[in-house]
Amino acid sequence: MALTVETESHIYRALRTASGAAAHLVALGFTIFVAVLARPGSSLFSWHPVLMSLAFSFLMTEALLVFSPESSLLHSLSRKGRARCHWVLQLLALLCALLGLGLVILHKEQQSKAHLATWHGRAGLLAVLWAGLQCSGGVGLLYPKLLTRWPLAKLKLYHATSGLVGYLLGSASLLLGMCSLWFTATVTGGAWYLAVLCPVLTSLVIMNQVSNAYLYRKRIQP
Numbered sequence: 183m184a185l186t187v188e189t190e191s192h193i194y195r196a197l198r199t200a201s202g203a204a205a206h207l208v209a210l211g212f213t214i215f216v217a218v219l220a221r222p223g224s225s226l227f228s229w230h231p232v233l234m235s236l237a238f239s240f241l242m243t244e245a246l247l248v249f250s251p252e253s254s255l256l257h258s259l260s261r262k263g264r265a266r267c268h269w270v271l272q273l274l275a276l277l278c279a280l281l282g283l284g285l286v287i288l289h290k291e292q293q294s295k296a297h298l299a300t301w302h303g304r305a306g307l308l309a310v311l312w313a314g315l316q317c318s319g320g321v322g323l324l325y326p327k328l329l330t331r332w333p334l335a336k337l338k339l340y341h342a343t344s345g346l347v348g349y350l351l352g353s354a355s356l357l358l359g360m361c362s363l364w365f366t367a368t369v370t371g372g373a374w375y376l377a378v379l380c381p382v383l384t385s386l387v388i389m390n391q392v393s394n395a396y397l398y399r400k401r402i403q404p
Contacts, residue, residue: 202253233282
């Protein structure tokens with residue numbers, strides 16, 4: 183028996199709600215897992231994985247899920263209120279990423295190690311720089327009068343697309359970090375594969391959200 187359009191819509195919304203809830207739990211769980219593994223304060227380096235997972239796994243995921251119709255934890259807020267929460271979370275993510283980057287640079291200086299010698303390091307630096315540019319671009323959406331020559335709808339589309347690229351860069355950096363000697367020396371077997379699945383799952387949820395937002399805008403445009 184074929185499903186009706188209404189039934190398919192309900193099933194689709196239920197799946198999106200479930201995947202969004204999973205993204206919340208996975209982002210938080212992965213960050214806690216890395217914090218337990220790194221034991222922040224045990225060394226200068228120990229703060230690097232904690233701050234980076236906090237930035238790119240938890241804060242940035244929550245900042246993007248703020249706008250999800252099914253998964254946002256701030257449904258009671260207006261669109262403007264959620265936008266400001268998004269901006270605050272993104273700014274906190276950038277600050278954590280900058281601090282994490284600065285500490286690992288200091289650690290490498292103390293250990294006389296080369297900088298940007300791995301793909302993880304290069305991807306991490308690119309992700310942090312992209313996050314900085316993304317936050318700067320977000321100012322134009324908070325204060326659209328600064329960019330009067332650009333239609334607001336296009337600015338939102340460019341910002342969302344750029345934000346997705348930045349999020350995927352951050353996730354790639356986390357994935358490459360899990361291939362590092364520090365991580366693989368402690369996490370092995372099935373636990374390693376489960377850890378790798380965390381940024382993959384959240385990335386899929388965020389990509390789905392951004393693509394659906396784009397399709398929705400296309401439908402409502404005259």
